[in-house]
Amino acid sequence: xxxxxxxxxxxxxxxxxxxxAIAAAFADGPAYVPYLAVGDPDYEASKAYVEALxxxxxxxxxxxxxxxxxxxxxxxxxxxxxxxxxxxxxxxxFFEFAEGLDVDAPLVCMTYYNLIYQYDEETGPRPFVxxxxxxxxxxxxxxxxxxxxxxxxxxxxxxxxxDLVFIVAPTTVxxxxxxxxxxxxxxxxxxxxxxxxxxxxxVSDQTTESLDRLADYDVPKAVGFGISxxxxxxxxxxxxxxxxxxxxxxxxxxxxxxxxxxxxxxxxERLESLSRELKEGAExxxxxxxxxxxAS
Numbered sequence: 001x002x003x004x005x006x007x008x009x010x011x012x013x014x015x016x017x018x019x020x021a022i023a024a025a026f027a028d029g030p031a032y033v034p035y036l037a038v039g040d041p042d043y044e045a046s047k048a049y050v051e052a053l054x055x056x057x058x059x060x061x062x063x064x065x066x067x068x069x070x071x072x073x074x075x076x077x078x079x080x081x082x083x084x085x086x087x088x089x090x091x092x093x094f095f096e097f098a099e100g101l102d103v104d105a106p107l108v109c110m111t112y113y114n115l116i117y118q119y120d121e122e123t124g125p126r127p128f129v130x131x132x133x134x135x136x137x138x139x140x141x142x143x144x145x146x147x148x149x150x151x152x153x154x155x156x157x158x159x160x161x162x163d164l165v166f167i168v169a170p171t172t173v174x175x176x177x178x179x180x181x182x183x184x185x186x187x188x189x190x191x192x193x194x195x196x197x198x199x200x201x202x203v204s205d206q207t208t209e210s211l212d213r214l215a216d217y218d219v220p221k222a223v224g225f226g227i228s229x230x231x232x233x234x235x236x237x238x239x240x241x242x243x244x245x246x247x248x249x250x251x252x253x254x255x256x257x258x259x260x261x262x263x264x265x266x267x268x269e270r271l272e273s274l275s276r277e278l279k280e281g282a283e284x285x286x287x288x289x290x291x292x293x294x295a296s
Contacts, residue, residue: 017139017163017185017186017187017219018139018157018158018161018162018163018185018186019106019138019139019161019162019163019185019186021106021138022060022106022108022138022139022163022186022187023186025059025060025105025106025243026059026187026220026222026242026243029282029283029286030233030237030241030242030243030244030282030283030285030286031059031060031187031220031222031242031243031244031282032057032058032059032060032233032243032244032246032275032278032279032282033058033059033060033061033062033108033187033222033224033243033244033245033246034053034056034058034061034062034245034246034247034250034275034278035061035062035063035064035077035110035224035245035246035247035250035251036049036050036053036061036062036063036064036080036247036250036251036254037064037066037077037080037081037083037084037251038050038063038064038065038066038084038089038094038097038098039066039083039084039085039087039088039089039093039094039097040080040081040083040084040087040251040254041083041084041087041254041257041258042087043087043088043089043093043097044264045264045267046084046097047097047100047101048264048265048268049254049264049267049268049271050063050101050103051101051102051103051268052268052269052271052272052275053103053105053250053271053272053275054102054103054104054105055272055275056271056272056273056274056275056276056278056279057275057276057278057279057280058103058105058275058279059105059243060105060106060107060108060138060139060187060243061103061105061106061107061108062108062109062110062141062245062247063094063097063098063107063108063109063110063137064077064080064081064084064110064111064247065089065091065094065109065110065111065115066081066082066084066085066089066111067081067111067112067114067115068081068085069112069114074248076248076251076252076255077247077248077251079251079255080251080254080255083258091115091119091128091131094109095131095132095134095135095137096135098135098136098137099135099136106138106139107136107137107138108137108138108139108140108141108163108165108186109132109137109139109140109141110140110141110142110143111140111141111142112142112143112144113125113142113144113145113153115128116128116129116140116142116153119131124152124156125152125153125156126152126156126159128156129153129156129157129159129160129162130156130160132160132162133160133161133162137162138162138163138186139157139162139163139164139165139185139186140153140157140162140163140164140165141165141166141167141189142164143167147166147176147179147180147182147183148179150164150166150183151183154183157185163185163186163187164183164184164185164186165184165185165186165187165188165189166180166181166183166184166188166189167188167189167190167191168180168181168188168189168190168191168210168214169191170191170192170206170209170210173213177213181214181217181219184219185219186219186220187219187220187221187222187242187243188214188217188219188220188221188222189222189224189245190207190210190211190214190221190222190223190224190241191210191224191225192206192207192210192223192224192225192226192227192236207223207236207239207241208239208240210223211223211239211240211241212240215240220242220243221240221241221242221243222241222242222243222244222245223236223241223243223244223245224244224245224246224247225245226248227244227245227246227249227278228246228248228249229249229277229278229281230277230278230280230281230284231281232244232281233246233278233279233281233282233285234281234282234284234285234288235285236282236285237281237282237283237284237285237286237289238284238285238286238288238289238292239285239289240289241285243282244278244282246278249274250271250274250275253267253270253271253274254267254271257270
């Protein structure tokens, strides 16, 4: 459905945030949340790739709005953002891109606060959030925004019905954790390990510790940083996650397509295939958790 994204009844999102669509994505089993940088390697190919994620079972799609200084990203995603910027991606083109997608999954914008704050001549986050809402964006992830400085963005998100997703690191504890969790909505992005983003061959033991620390907070927990296979997804969801966030493993496929001059169709097929593997792994993990002796 071009330019429109599935939105259940508004009441569905009342307890966990502003977006009913994001709440619904986490309501019935684990959510698969893939990420791609918008405009990588070009506008039309990127559109095909995002739509492939949707066909592969995405429950929420994180769209990266390129920024020149992405401090939370590893080399893989930094490379994607550079390719997208070189191809001419801007905030306004990003919003046009979102409006033109034919997907069912709700869309979340992941970007950095400088772009949000400087979007309009009237500085401050409100114009960006208003435009994002008009484009069908359901939430924002802003890695460089401290919770202590997030109130203006939180207020704008509340005004226009967007969720504001925060990242919680393995080292986030005490009052700082409480401040973050008092401002988060939709879901919390649980960083599986310290460092920057990037696909890994293993799953960090820090993940379980982070999930245990967040157990008393009533918001879905989606784990990211390093997930690259269905086995990873299964283990993380079986360990208590409500969802998985996957970026670098998907961006690697796009980068390989650029390096080897693969067709858009071939890359899209690989993205859809890995998406299905990740979604199925998450579902296996959810089933295993439900069958565990101590499952509630």
